[in-house]
Amino acid sequence: MKLVTREEMKMLDWNAQNDYNIPAAVLMENAGIAVTLAMEDKIEKLHEKSVSVIIGKGNNGGDGMVVARTLFNMGVDTRCFLLSDPSAFKKDAKMNYGILKKIGIEINVVDAPNKLDTLRDSLLETDVVVDAILGIGLEGNVRTPYSNVIEMINSLKHLIIVSVDVPSGIDSNTGKVLGSGVKADYTITFGLPKLGFAFYPARDYLGNLSISNINMPYSLLNTSTLKRDLITTSMVKSLLIDRPQDSNKGTFGKLYILGGATGYSGAVCLTAKAALRAGVGLAYTAVPQSISSIIEANVLEAVKRPLPTSTEGTIGIKAKNTVLEDISKVNAIAIGPGMGRNFETAEIIKEILKNTNKNILIDADGLNLLSTDVSILKGFKGNLILTPHPLEFSRLTGKTVEEILNSRVESAEQFAKEYKVVLVLKGNPTVIAGPDGGTRINLTGNSGLATGGSGDVLTGIISSLMAQGLAPLDAATAGTFIMGKCAERYAETKAEDALLPSDVIELIPEVIRDIRERNS
Numbered sequence: 193m194k195l196v197t198r199e200e201m202k203m204l205d206w207n208a209q210n211d212y213n214i215p216a217a218v219l220m221e222n223a224g225i226a227v228t229l230a231m232e233d234k235i236e237k238l239h240e241k242s243v244s245v246i247i248g249k250g251n252n253g254g255d256g257m258v259v260a261r262t263l264f265n266m267g268v269d270t271r272c273f274l275l276s277d278p279s280a281f282k283k284d285a286k287m288n289y290g291i292l293k294k295i296g297i298e299i300n301v302v303d304a305p306n307k308l309d310t311l312r313d314s315l316l317e318t319d320v321v322v323d324a325i326l327g328i329g330l331e332g333n334v335r336t337p338y339s340n341v342i343e344m345i346n347s348l349k350h351l352i353i354v355s356v357d358v359p360s361g362i363d364s365n366t367g368k369v370l371g372s373g374v375k376a377d378y379t380i381t382f383g384l385p386k387l388g389f390a391f392y393p394a395r396d397y398l399g400n401l402s403i404s405n406i407n408m409p410y411s412l413l414n415t416s417t418l419k420r421d422l423i424t425t426s427m428v429k430s431l432l433i434d435r436p437q438d439s440n441k442g443t444f445g446k447l448y449i450l451g452g453a454t455g456y457s458g459a460v461c462l463t464a465k466a467a468l469r470a471g472v473g474l475a476y477t478a479v480p481q482s483i484s485s486i487i488e489a490n491v492l493e494a495v496k497r498p499l500p501t502s503t504e505g506t507i508g509i510k511a512k513n514t515v516l517e518d519i520s521k522v523n524a525i526a527i528g529p530g531m532g533r534n535f536e537t538a539e540i541i542k543e544i545l546k547n548t549n550k551n552i553l554i555d556a557d558g559l560n561l562l563s564t565d566v567s568i569l570k571g572f573k574g575n576l577i578l579t580p581h582p583l584e585f586s587r588l589t590g591k592t593v594e595e596i597l598n599s600r601v602e603s604a605e606q607f608a609k610e611y612k613v614v615l616v617l618k619g620n621p622t623v624i625a626g627p628d629g630g631t632r633i634n635l636t637g638n639s640g641l642a643t644g645g646s647g648d649v650l651t652g653i654i655s656s657l658m659a660q661g662l663a664p665l666d667a668a669t670a671g672t673f674i675m676g677k678c679a680e681r682y683a684e685t686k687a688e689d690a691l692l693p694s695d696v697i698e699l700i701p702e703v704i705r706d707i708r709e710r711n712s
Contacts, residue, residue, distance in 0.1 A: 193403075195384065195389070197365050200418060201383055219382075220258060221258055235352060241269070241319035242318050242319050245259055246273045246341060248327075251284070254284050260322070261291060261295060271299075271314070275325060275341060308341070311341065315344065315351065320352045321354070327358060328357060331363070338360070339371055342361055352377050352378075353377050354380070358381060360373065361373035366598075369394075379402070381404070385403055389401065421632045423624075440473075443473060444660050446475075446521065446522040446659060448524070449529065450527045450540075450544075451526075456531075457487060460491075461487060461491050463652040464494045465491055466650075469700040471656060477494045478518060482501045504532065506537045512543055519544065526552075526555070527541060531561070537561060553655045554576065554579070555579045555651045559579075560587060563588050577614040577655075578613050580615075580617065582596050604624075612627040614668050634676060636672070638676075646675075650671060650675050652697075653675055654670075656671075674707070678695075678703050
């Protein structure tokens with residue numbers, strides 16, 4: 193499912209009107225009816241409740257007037273509150289205001305601070321509020337009296353709040369609260385979900401989100417010019433490879449896991465176990481000789497490749513030739529789990545990037561070692577996935593963590609394009625940016641994943657899928673979604689506080705089964 197910015201949504205509206213000859217008034221009518229139908233579906237005994245529709249002066253207010261008229265004509269006890277003088281309405285909103293006046297619905301104008309008490313008194317006797325105050329065009333902070341009204345709505349806990357297109361006060365591009373924001377119980381958005389809906393704090397303000405295409409052409413909403421997608425179960429199902437019954441271990445790929453150091457053997461164990469659970473045919477664990485026995489005891493199914501050890505207990509430079517020979521025989525390589533930051537290990541990573549065109553995933557200390565000379569990425573001839581958290585990404589880019597968090601999508605997209613990599617910027621949500629401009633956003637997961645070792649499990653799942661034949665962007669897409677779904681599955685029966693990375697690994701098989709068995 194596509195995610196759109198406010199600018200893209202406005203262009204879709206323009207295209208619908210100018211390329212498909214759909215009048216703006218028809219889109220407004222469809223929007224209002226869509227909200228009404230959603231309210232009927234979601235609010236029990238709507239016909240027995242009283243509804244107040246709070247209307248701003250823009251097109252969002254026009255949508256709200258259609259909602260008010262439709263509810264009123266259905267016999268629902270409905271009244272309107274205009275937050276500006278009616279003379280401020282333009283075009284289709286003005287037309288709908290004229291209709292409201294003629295059908296006899298109660299209309300109140302709240303265009304001055306001294307009228308707020310009247311609104312509050314009415315809301316105290318109202319069951320449902322329709323928020324049609326501010327739409328997706330809002331960019332600056334909410335001003336009075338709008339901010340006063342928003343705070344009033346939020347303070348009245350008995351209200352069921354329905355937001356039209358976007359909760360008023362929420363930036364539809366970033367998800368930030370612009371001074372004041374309506375905390376909706378239900379949001380009915382039009383055309384496509386907005387990019388900001390994927391981010392916090394917006395996700396705490398949306399309530400239950402519904403999407404209505406308001407009868408926009410399918411081809412318009414799925415145009416190739418829209419480059420950002422929300423990852424869904426059906427998308428991931430379409431990406432997973434078939435598993436023929438006449439197969440063997442070579443059918444499902446060979447993965448080479450390079451990492452480990454004294455004191456950090458658990459990271460490689462987690463990566464290897466996750467990779468095997470995710471379906472790879474063969475997993476090789478290439479680790480320092482000093483910890484090889486630990487891997488041997490804990491990951492029975494992996495092929496062990498003990499390597500010369502540096503004086504710091506990491507993979508030593510003498511391992512270079514062995515590693516280069518090994519990776520020539522595999523389908524994908526995972527670099528970084530528990531690797532440490534020794535300069536000898538860094539040299540091996542550079543040699544790999546100079547001498548192979550295999551599919552590679554780099555995570556954890558592999559990224560930290562890479563950050564000393566990011567330019568080496570531009571010479572790599574294969575496909576590369578990088579999976580940093582914000583601090584690791586800060587080291588790669590030179591940006592502060594705050595700068596990255598304030599522009600997660602843009603930062604990931606810029607880096608992916610510049611260095612021709614798939615960039616998995618971890619977090620909630622996780623942003624996956626491809627080298628050709630495509631971006632996918634994953635919303636699965638919970639706070640249980642905020643623990644040491646989760647990144648190692650994610651490395652195992654993604655690199656396993658890549659070794660099995662998925663393109664890097666698709667492997668990253670499916671891997672992050674599966675990881676998050678495992679965390680959600682755990683929390684269905686246990687406190688997410690207690691989730692361990694090893695618990696995620698054990699849930700991989702049933703989550704993948706559920707995805708494969710999904711009907712649509």
